[in-house]
Amino acid sequence: MAAKKQSPVNYYRIVLQWGIFALLAYMLVRPFWDKSYAPDFEAYCPFGGMQSLASYLSIHSLACSMTTIQIALGIALIAGVILFSKLFCSYLCPIGTFTEWMGELGRKAKMQLKVNKNIDRFLRLLKYALLFITFYFTVTSSELFCRKFDPFYASFTGFSGDVFFWYAFPALLLTIAGSFFIRQFWCRYLCPLGAVTNIAVYALPAAALTLLWVLLTNVAGLSIPWPWLLGAVCLTGFIFEAFTMKFFVFPTLRITRHEALCTHCRICDKKCPMAIEISTVDTVNHIDCHLCVDCVIKCPEKGALTINKRNMSWLPALATVILTAAAITIATFYELPTISENWGDVNGKNIQTVQMDGLKSIKCFGSSRSFANHMKEIPGIKGVETYVKHHRVVVYYDKSQISAEGVKAAIFSPLSELLNFDGKLATKVSFVQLGIDRCFDPKDQFYLGELLRSEKGVLALSTRFGEPVQAKIYYDATLTSPEKIEAAATPKTLVLGEGDQQTTVETGFAVNEAGKAKGEMPANEFLTLFIPTVDVSFNKYSSYSYDKMLVYELPFEQAADPGMQQWMPFLVSHASNDDGIVRIQSAFTESGPVIRIWFVSTLTTVGKINSALKSPELIVHYPDKSTKKVKNPFLFIFEN
Numbered sequence: 001m002a003a004k005k006q007s008p009v010n011y012y013r014i015v016l017q018w019g020i021f022a023l024l025a026y027m028l029v030r031p032f033w034d035k036s037y038a039p040d041f042e043a044y045c046p047f048g049g050m051q052s053l054a055s056y057l058s059i060h061s062l063a064c065s066m067t068t069i070q071i072a073l074g075i076a077l078i079a080g081v082i083l084f085s086k087l088f089c090s091y092l093c094p095i096g097t098f099t100e101w102m103g104e105l106g107r108k109a110k111m112q113l114k115v116n117k118n119i120d121r122f123l124r125l126l127k128y129a130l131l132f133i134t135f136y137f138t139v140t141s142s143e144l145f146c147r148k149f150d151p152f153y154a155s156f157t158g159f160s161g162d163v164f165f166w167y168a169f170p171a172l173l174l175t176i177a178g179s180f181f182i183r184q185f186w187c188r189y190l191c192p193l194g195a196v197t198n199i200a201v202y203a204l205p206a207a208a209l210t211l212l213w214v215l216l217t218n219v220a221g222l223s224i225p226w227p228w229l230l231g232a233v234c235l236t237g238f239i240f241e242a243f244t245m246k247f248f249v250f251p252t253l254r255i256t257r258h259e260a261l262c263t264h265c266r267i268c269d270k271k272c273p274m275a276i277e278i279s280t281v282d283t284v285n286h287i288d289c290h291l292c293v294d295c296v297i298k299c300p301e302k303g304a305l306t307i308n309k310r311n312m313s314w315l316p317a318l319a320t321v322i323l324t325a326a327a328i329t330i331a332t333f334y335e336l337p338t339i340s341e342n343w344g345d346v347n348g349k350n351i352q353t354v355q356m357d358g359l360k361s362i363k364c365f366g367s368s369r370s371f372a373n374h375m376k377e378i379p380g381i382k383g384v385e386t387y388v389k390h391h392r393v394v395v396y397y398d399k400s401q402i403s404a405e406g407v408k409a410a411i412f413s414p415l416s417e418l419l420n421f422d423g424k425l426a427t428k429v430s431f432v433q434l435g436i437d438r439c440f441d442p443k444d445q446f447y448l449g450e451l452l453r454s455e456k457g458v459l460a461l462s463t464r465f466g467e468p469v470q471a472k473i474y475y476d477a478t479l480t481s482p483e484k485i486e487a488a489a490t491p492k493t494l495v496l497g498e499g500d501q502q503t504t505v506e507t508g509f510a511v512n513e514a515g516k517a518k519g520e521m522p523a524n525e526f527l528t529l530f531i532p533t534v535d536v537s538f539n540k541y542s543s544y545s546y547d548k549m550l551v552y553e554l555p556f557e558q559a560a561d562p563g564m565q566q567w568m569p570f571l572v573s574h575a576s577n578d579d580g581i582v583r584i585q586s587a588f589t590e591s592g593p594v595i596r597i598w599f600v601s602t603l604t605t606v607g608k609i610n611s612a613l614k615s616p617e618l619i620v621h622y623p624d625k626s627t628k629k630v631k632n633p634f635l636f637i638f639e640n
Contacts, residue, residue, distance in 0.1 A: 007271075010297045012317035016091045024094060024156065035495075035503040041156045042070070044328075046088060047146065047193045049074030051138040058226055062338040064144045065364040067389040069331040076327035080319065081200040085251040085291030087320040089187065089197060090273075095152050096290075099179035099186050100273045106180040113181050121242040123189040128234040131192035135230055142365045146192065151175045183275045188288065198287060199237040201250050206233050246285045253291060253307055253315070255284035261304040268295035268305060278305070291316045337385035337394075339368040344382030346396040351382060354395045354407045360443040362391045378402070378410045391441075405467075412465040415445040418530050419452055421459040423561030429459065429526040430477040431519055432485055435468040435512035445469075447494050447507050455480050455488040460530050468512040474526060482518055486511050524588040527560050534559075534586040536572045541582040541598070549582065549598050552606055554613075555637050556595035559586040567633050574618040574632075580604025581612075595636075610638055 027039035042048050042065070049070030052063040062071075080087040089096050106112045115123070137145035147153050147162040154168035171190070178185030187194050199206050213229040216222045247254070257268075257278060268278040274288040278295050293313045296305045307315060345351070361367055368386035371393065375381045380401030385394040397407050439448055445463055448471065452458045457479025462472045473485055489509055496503050558564045568586070575581045580603030585596040597609055613636045617629040 008297050010292070010294050010313075012314055013091055013292055013294070016317060016320060017097045020092055020094055020097070028156070035497070036505050039156075040065075041153060042066075042144075044073055045070050046073040046077040047196070048144055050077075050196060051135060051144060051146065054135055055139045055142050056336060058139045059142065060340045061142050061365060061368070062336060062388075063138050063142050063365065064147075065388055066144070067331070067338075067387075068335045069328060069389070071336060072327035072331040073324065076323040077197070078200045080323050081197050082203055082250045082252075084253050084316060084319045085289065086197045086201075087291065087316055087323070089194065090290035090292040091317060091320045092324070093193075095175065095191070096184075096187055099175060099184055102176060102179040103183045103273070107183075111181060112183060115182060120188075121245075124242055125238050126189050127191055127195040128238040130190060131195040132227075132230055132234045134192050136227055139226075142369075151186075184273060184288070187274075195234065195237060198241050199233060201247055201287065202237055202240045203250055204248075205236050205240065209233055209236060241287050245287050247287065247289075251291070255289065255291070255293075255295060256306050256309050257282055257284075258304050258306070258309075261301050263301055263304070265300065268299055271295055271298045335387050335389055338362075338365055338388045339372055339384065339386045341372050341385075342383035342396065343376055344396075344398070346383045348398065350398045350400045351396055352399050352404070354397065354404050354411075355392065356395075356408070356411060356440070357390055357392045358438070358444075359391045359393055359411075359441045361441055362386050362393060363388055375410065378407075381407065381410065408467070409465040412440060412469070413442045413445075414463050414465065415442070415449065416460075416462045416530065417449050418460045418562055419449060419458050420456055421530070421562060423558070423563070425523040425526070425560065426476070426478075427523055428520045429474050429523055431472055431474045431521065432482040433470060433472045433515060433517040434486065434489065435466065435514040435516060436463075436471045436489065437468045437510040437512050439463075439469045439471070439509055444507075444509075447505060448489060448509060450496065451491060451494055451507065451509075452485065452488055455484055458485060458488070460526070462529070466515060468514060470515050477520075522590060524590055524592075527588040527593065531560055531562065531588070532565065533588070534568050534572065534584060537583040537598075538572075538576045539579055539582045544582060544600055548600055548602075550601050552597040552599060552609060554595050554597075556586060556593045557637075558634055559593035559595065560588070564633065570618050570620050570630060571634060573620045574615070575612065576621070577619055578604050578608060578612055581609065610636075614638075 024041070027041065030037045031039065048063070048066050049072070052066035053071045053074060055061060055063040056071075077088045103112070134145045137143075143162065148164040149167035149171045150163075151168065151172040153161075154163045154172060157163060159165055159168060174190065175186045178189075182188075209232050210229065213224060213226075213232075217224050255278065259282065262279065264279055266279045269276070271294050272278060273292060273294065274286070274290065276284060276286045276289060278284055291307075293307070293316055296307065296311075296313045299305045303311065307313065362371060365388075368388065371386060372384050375384050375395060380398045381395060382398060383396040386392070387394075393411070395407050395411070397404075402410075436448060439445060448463075449461050452461055452473060455475075457476040458473060459476060460474040462474075464470050464472075471489075473489075475485060490511060492506065492508055494505050494507050496505060572584050575584055575597065578599075580600045581597060582600060583596075583598035585598070587594055587596065599609060613634070616632055618632050620628055620630055622628065
């Protein structure tokens with residue numbers, strides 16, 4: 001018996017499909033050896049780019065963490081549909097590839113169902129409804145709504161982030177089960193990107209609607225909200241798809257069947273991922289055709305199936321690669337701002353700009369919005385642009401009202417943080433002031449603090465604006481030195497977290513001689529800088545004149561302990577149970593931390609106050625008017 005002839009393989013398509021899954025697999029496993037790597041499964045998402053572009057055109061802000069790369073890929077996808085066919089769906093989309101495999105399993109198990117034509121047409125409405133909902137909520141919020149239900153994003157992020165479980169889990173089940181029983185169930189009926197590609201197929205009516213809306217709103221002066229345009233385009237796309245099921249002008253490439261060479265073996269029908277009956281038509285104009293060319297490659301009669309009468313089965317794969325590469329290349333040279341907002345005239349003669357790169361806190365729409373809101377409060381600043389890809393900001397300012405240095409100072413967020421201080425101090429605290437290059441951003445300052453924390457004798461860190469940023473580092477001279485501190489601040493990398501949660505981040509700080517200084521200060525001045533003091537009055541304090549009140553002062557070392565600060569409100573609440581106590585203060589004096597208790601001598605005594613302070617339990621009053629007892633964590637030293 002002769003061996004069964006093996007069916008030809010569409011290597012053009014398989015290489016691209018497996019290449020995408022190899023990239024995704026790499027992104028999944030890389031964090032196991034590179035703790036600093038955070039996979040971005042939307043980094044090359046054309047659908048996110050389309051939503052983001054719509055948001056930018058409507059409200060001048062990009063959606064979420066989208067950048068020009070996603071937008072360029074979205075534009076390339078539309079161009080590909082018009083010029084060639086639905087190339088992304090066939091060659092690059094991971095959901096399309098996966099559901100095609102599921103459909104093949106269902107076919108081999110002989111469990112594939114054929115949907116009634118009328119039901120099929122009606123179900124195609126669902127993806128247009130999803131498209132409208134997705135674009136509407138994305139544009140109005142500048143957050144990608146598709147994240148809430150996208151089965152791809154949910155699967156690769158483990159249902160984390162913005163995923164809404166009760167949207168995404170049913171969508172994932174429908175994608176898997178639906179595709180097993182009905183060929184390309186997700187692509188035909190639920191994929192909003194599939195709706196976009198079909199609207200691109202019907203580009204002429206969609207363009208006519210858009211032009212009409214522009215004329216009515218900008219020329220005729222009518223007020224027609226953009227959602228009406230979106231709804232009209234979606235409805236038109238559905239009507240053309242459901243009632244014609246055909247291409248018209250676009251795309252330009254079609255599968256062509258040559259009757260003289262065709263033997264009607266129907267292999268093409270069986271191999272078509274979209275179940276199109278190719279053997280019955282001269283030209284494949286079906287709306288579901290993705291130009292995968294499986295039918296061309298697997299046809300046993302050479303020349304019976306071609307692309308536009310030419311044997312170019314390699315062309316769609318090549319076009320996919322070229323379009324993708326072109327989009328990524330263009331995006332490297334041009335970047336749209338995540339936010340572009342003006343609240344003043346940015347074209348005036350006094351307007352200048354300040355550009356700053358490397359601000360790691362500028363990482364998404366939310367952080368960009370916070371930055372813009374902060375800048376609005378600064379006199380003389382007229383507008384901002386942010387670019388999340390490069391963590392860049394551009395600030396427009398009126399030089400007659402504020403200087404470039406003033407703008408930078410307004411952008412800067414100073415840090416004041418305790419590091420290794422446990423509340424115990426000598427009478428003096430040493431400090432060294434260093435200029436630190438590449439440490440402008442709040443996240444960079446956090447990294448600097450974590451580096452310094454590794455040097456045991458470093459007590460605290462404060463920063464102030466300067467070029468370079470001025471870092472004042474407070475330390476115990478018996479445990480460390482300025483040289484050791486400088487060395488601790490300048491490693492190239494920093495390891496954060498422990499065990500499986502460890503990540504390594506690049507720092508690259510450098511010490512600049514500008515502003516370098518050192519000295520020492522009294523311990524009480526250091527404590528005043530970093531430890532909050534308490535000053536709370538109660539029990540009708542304002543009704544008593546000063547001559548009616550006495551002040552009882554006690555040493556209070558625990559006031560300098562950072563870990564005890566959370567208990568101070570409990571002490572105040574407990575003291576208020578004595579009607580004669582009307583005010584509690586803590587202070588840092590040259591002789592040490594103290595507590596001052598203001599009281600009315602006719603209502604209480606020092607003995608009663610001491611008894612309250614020595615009580616093993618504090619009686620605490622809560623905002624809901626409940627009262628609870630908690631263990632007294634304070635230890636007071638009473639003078640004889």
